[in-house]
Amino acid sequence: MERLHHDDPAWAGPYVALARLAPEPDQAVPEHRFIGRSADGDRTFLVRRPLPGSDPARWAMEAEHARRLSIAGFLPVEEVGVTGGLPWCTTPYVPALSLPAALRAHGGPLPEPAVQALATALAGTLATAHAHGVTHAGLSPAAVLLTADGPRLSCFGAVRAAAPDGERRSGLPGLDSGSLAPEQASGGRPRPLGDVYALGAVLARASTGHTVPESGELPTSLRAVISACLSRDPARRPQAHEVLAHLRTGASAATYTLPTAHPPTALDATAPVPLPAAVVAAVARQSAQVLAAELSSSPALD
Numbered sequence: 001m002e003r004l005h006h007d008d009p010a011w012a013g014p015y016v017a018l019a020r021l022a023p024e025p026d027q028a029v030p031e032h033r034f035i036g037r038s039a040d041g042d043r044t045f046l047v048r049r050p051l052p053g054s055d056p057a058r059w060a061m062e063a064e065h066a067r068r069l070s071i072a073g074f075l076p077v078e079e080v081g082v083t084g085g086l087p088w089c090t091t092p093y094v095p096a097l098s099l100p101a102a103l104r105a106h107g108g109p110l111p112e113p114a115v116q117a118l119a120t121a122l123a124g125t126l127a128t129a130h131a132h133g134v135t136h137a138g139l140s141p142a143a144v145l146l147t148a149d150g151p152r153l154s155c156f157g158a159v160r161a162a163a164p165d166g167e168r169r170s171g172l173p174g175l176d177s178g179s180l181a182p183e184q185a186s187g188g189r190p191r192p193l194g195d196v197y198a199l200g201a202v203l204a205r206a207s208t209g210h211t212v213p214e215s216g217e218l219p220t221s222l223r224a225v226i227s228a229c230l231s232r233d234p235a236r237r238p239q240a241h242e243v244l245a246h247l248r249t250g251a252s253a254a255t256y257t258l259p260t261a262h263p264p265t266a267l268d269a270t271a272p273v274p275l276p277a278a279v280v281a282a283v284a285r286q287s288a289q290v291l292a293a294e295l296s297s298s299p300a301l302d
Contacts, residue, residue: 001019001020001021001022001035001286001289001290002019002020002022003019003020004017004018004019004020004034005020008020008032008034009049009083009084009086011083012034012036012047012049012081012083012088012090013079013081013083013088014038014039015036015037015038015039015045015047015090016036016037016038016039017034017035017036017047018034018035018036018037018290018293019034019035019289019290019293020032020033020034020035021033021034021035021046023098023100023142024098024100024101024104024142026100027098027100027101027141027142028140028142028173028174028175028176028177029051029098029142029155029174030050030051030054030138030155030158030161030162030173030174030175031048031049031050031051031059031155031158031174032048032049032050032051033046033047033048034046034047034048034049035047035093035290035293036090037293043092044092044093044290045078045090045091045092045093046075046090046091046092046093046094047088047089047090048063048088048089048090048091048154049086049087049088050086050087050161051173051174053173054161054162054173054174055161056085056086056087057087058160058161058162058164059087059161060080060082060087061157061161062138062156062157062158062160062161063077063080063087063089063156063157064080065156065157066089066156066157067079067080067089069134069156071125071128071129071132071134072124072125072128073121073122073124073125073128073150073151073152073153074125074129074136074152074153074156075091075145075152075153075154075156076091076092077089077090077091077156078090078091078092091154093290094147094149094152095147095148095283095284095286095287095290096145096146096147096152096283096286097145097146097279097282097283097286098141098142098143098144098145098146099141099142099144099145099146099202099205099206100141100142100205101282102146102275102279102282103205103206103209105276105278105279105281105282106276106278106279107278108209109206109207109208109209110206110207110275110276111274111276112207112219112221112222113274114206114273114274114275114276115203115206115207115219115222116221116222116247117271117272117273117274118144118151118202118203118206118273119199119203119222119225119243119247120244120247120248120271121150121151121271121273122139122144122151122153122199122202122203123199123240123241123243123244123247124244124271125151125153126139126192126195126196126199126240126243127239127240127241127243127244129195129240130192130195130239130240130241131241135190135191135192135194135195136153136156136157136195136198137156137157137158137159137160137184137190137194137195138153138154138155138156138157138158138159138160139153139155139179139195139198139199139202140155140158140175140176140179140180140198140201140202141176141179141201141202141205141206141211142155142176143155143158144202146273146275146279146283147283148272148280148283149272150271150272150273151273158174158175159175159180159184159190159194160190162174162175163187165187165188165189166187167187168185168186168187169184169185169186169187170185170186176201176211178201178205178210178211178212179197179198179201179202179211180198181193181194181197181198181234182197182232183234191234192239192240193234193237193239194234195240196229196237196238196239196240196243197229197230197231197234197237199229199240199243200225200226200227200228200229200230201229201230203222203226203229204218204226204230207219207222207226215227225238225243225246225247228243229243
């Protein structure tokens with residue numbers, strides 16, 4: 001967290017901006033994130049806005065789409081509005097760290113059991129979304145918010161908002177090149193198998209510290225499934241429900257094999273991830289800072 005910048009809007013509709021949630025230096029985030037509070041001080045929110053230079057209308061359309069969804073594991077959007085010509089959306093505040101911030105707090109890649117649990121939760125979320133005909137189209141390390149109750153996926157529709165189908169998206173601000181499926185980078189329509197590619201990139205980042213690792217860097221228990229997800233050919237990638245089925249079996253074979261798939265459940269998407277102590281402490285510090293923030297002045301932040 002950091003103090004508001006001099007050009008940050010002080011309000012988003014009826015909500016007062018208290019502080020920024022600053023991204024990590026190497027973290028591509030397709031939106032600005034703020035801590036906001038209702039004017040009466042009773043409710044605290046995560047307030048999100050599009051990046052300068054992006055298409056605010058496309059961003060707002062994806063935010064409104066997210067508001068209408070109810071998918072376990074997706075960060076819920078409660079309200080969408082426009083202030084001063086700029087759209088914003090709100091989510092009830094829950095203490096959380098983005099995956100890159102968690103890696104920094106921990107001092108390196110997450111322990112293998114934590115990555116395994118994260119993999120199951122994210123695969124469950126995507127499998128549920130895809131079963132409902134929804135493509136997230138925004139999964140990246142920065143989009144994964146780690147909470148005490150499990151991971152939540154933000155940045156819904158970031159790829160669609162960045163540019164329309166048919167236009168190249170590689171190199172656009174806010175998009176993580178390592179998480180962007182090749183077919184989406186070249187302008188293809190975001191589809192579920194693009195989410196699976198991004199899932200592989202997220203798990204690679206969690207387990208090695210970067211999104212394009214050598215195969216030997218990956219943990220043995222996840223090497224085959226991450227490598228399958230990261231296939232450049234969408235036809236060679238597993239579906240999200242197949243990834244979930246593979247993870248449920250506890251398989252750690254050197255090659256990915258397709259087990260019998262079963263429907264995802266809400267428990268798959270919302271199961272807590274065993275976070276390292278340093279990450280838990282960082283989440284607690286953020287919570288304390290937010291609670292201490294006052295409407296009348298900017299909070300003292302680390």
